[in-house]
Amino acid sequence: MTATYDAIVLGAGPAGSTAARELARGGARVLILDRARFPRDKPCGGGVTFRADAASELDLAPVTEREIYGVRISIRMGRRFERTSPRLLARMTQRARLDSYLVEQAAAAGAGFRDASPVHGVELDGAAVRVRAGSDVYEARLLIGADGVNGPSAKIIGLAPLSEHAVAFEANYPADAATMDDWSRVIALDLAGVPGGYGWVFPKGDHLNIGVGGWQYVGPTLRQRLSKLCRYYGFDESRLVGFRGYRLPLRRDDAPVHRGAVMLAGDAACLVDPLSGEGIWAAFVSGRLAADEGLRYLSGHVPDLSGYQRALDAAMRDEIVASRRLQAILQRLPSFSVLMLKYNGTFWRYMTEIIRGEIAYPDLPRKLGPLRHALDRWADWEIAHHRQLIARAC
Ligand SMILES: Cc1cc2nc3c(=O)[nH]c(=O)nc-3n(C[C@H](O)[C@H](O)[C@H](O)COP(=O)(O)OP(=O)(O)OC[C@H]3O[C@@H](n4cnc5c(N)ncnc54)[C@H](O)[C@@H]3O)c2cc1C
Structure with missing residues (x-):
């Protein structure tokens, strides 16, 4: 059986559900296919920054388990301090809840949804796309x-x-309740202990999510690092449940994210923020941009989908480059960075403004004046050096 739609969205994560919702709102006949049976969980801290919350253009209160106003910061599990903000920094949710809610919103806007439908084939046939999931075949004008x-x-x-x-x-x-009370409005970040990443504690309704992340080559050490982090915060390691690992993809500068009638969004387009590992914001933004361009294409206002690449680059390219540079410098100077966070109120304020989406990463070096050019060159050298190390290790 072949079913025909204007658009098919592959994947019902934040990127796919946002894209489908906006396509449906724009009047397109759209179907979302996901291989998982919903509600499905996904390895993720479930931290939705204020900027991601705003980019969702939804009320996320129904799936929020904690509202976060502060961060407990340490460096390599040393002495920790707390910085707070009078303004909301992030919402904590669980992906099983968030993603089900997002796909419900897409369905309410008119999108069709088939879960437990793993797609195994995509064919581009002129201006049409054919998608195979099990024995079912779907055709659409865009994917x-x-x-x-x-x-x-x-x-x-x-x-x-x-x-x-x-x-x-x-x-x-x-x-227990006393521990949850202690973590009710703060997260913890342990910096510089993992090359290319950090350790975290994110509070949820009745449990804490604890994790560690870093460059791919630290993968085999992460289990041990997680145990150490757990002990550092005084948690009983034997009570940890639900261990799982996953990859976070970073985008190659200028890499194409569309071909023919297909656009990539979210992690499929490798849009994770290199410094923080945040991916939900980029998933919301790219899902919306893909839908906007898709609607223009379906209505005949544009001959192809190349506008998506331009829109995505305008929204995110400088952001990803500046975040990767900042990461390279903070990794090289972790103690200095933590001292800045601890004692320099302006630096802390800038970081909260980035989390809230009031300024973007590229605004941070701009505030340094001409010194920023030297910092950019240094960061680019660090990044190139790091890539050589990875290439040699592989
Ligand atoms: C451990 C960890 C912690 C993280 N913590 C945070 C955090 O706190 N905050 C944050 O902002 N980001 C975090 N991230 C990143 C974030 O999880 C991702 O960037 C985000 O989920 C990307 O959303 P997406 O919609 O692009 O893809 P996904 O959420 O991965 O959704 C993709 C969907 O596609 C479906 N799919 C895959 N293959 C097929 C197929 N063949 N057929 C049909 N369907 C298919 C999957 O079932 C899935 O539902 C974290 C990542 C990791 C690994």
Whole structure:
């Protein structure tokens, strides 16, 4: 049986559900296919920054388990201090809840949804796309590949937006009421202990999510690092449950994210923030941009989908480059960075403004005046050096 739609969205994560919702709102006949049976969980800290919250254009209160106003910061599990903000920094949710809510919103806008439908084939046939899931065949005028870091769409259509990837490993700690009270409005970040990443504690309704992430080559050490982090915060390691690891994909500068009638969004387009590992914001933004361009294409206002690449680059390219540079410098000077966070109120304020989306990463070096050019060159050297090390290690 072949069913026909205006658009098919592959993957019902934040990128796919956002794209489908906006396409449906714009009047398109759209179907979302996901291989998982919903509600499905996904390895993720479930931290939705204020900027991601705003980019969702939804009320996320129904799936919020904690509101976060502060951060407990330490460096390599040394002495920790707390910085707070009078303004909301992030919402904590669980992906099983968030993603089900997002796909419900897409369905309410008119999108069709089939879960437990693993897509194994995508064919580009002139101006049409044919998608195979089990014995079912779907045709559409466009496809949005929002199938995450391990999904097939980028590979099937011959796009390779990945430059490098990080890995993260996490578990859940069922905590008692007193512990949850202590963590009710703060997260913890342990910096510089993992090359290319950090350790975290994110509070949920009745448990804490604890994780560590860093460059791909630290993968085999993450389990041990997680144990150490757990002991550092005084948690009983034997109570950890639900261990799982996953990749975080970083985009190659300028990498194409569309081909023919296909656009990639979210992790499939490798849009994770290199410094923080945040991917939900980029998933919301790219899902919306893909839908906007898709609607223009379906209505005949544009002859192809190349406007998506331009829109995505305008929204995110400088952001990803500046975040990767900042990461290279902070990794090289961790003690200095932590001292700045601890004692320099202006630096802390800038970081909260980035989290809230009031300024962007490129605004930070701009505030340094001409010194920023030297910092950019230094950061680019660090990044090139790091890539050589990775290439040699592989
Ligand atoms: C351990 C860890 C912690 C993280 N913590 C945070 C955090 O706190 N905050 C944050 O902002 N980001 C975090 N991230 C990143 C964030 O999880 C991702 O960037 C985000 O999920 C990307 O959303 P997406 O919609 O692009 O893809 P996904 O959420 O991965 O969704 C992709 C969907 O595609 C489906 N799919 C895959 N293959 C197929 C197929 N063949 N057929 C049909 N469907 C398919 C999957 O089932 C899935 O539902 C974390 C990542 C990791 C690994």
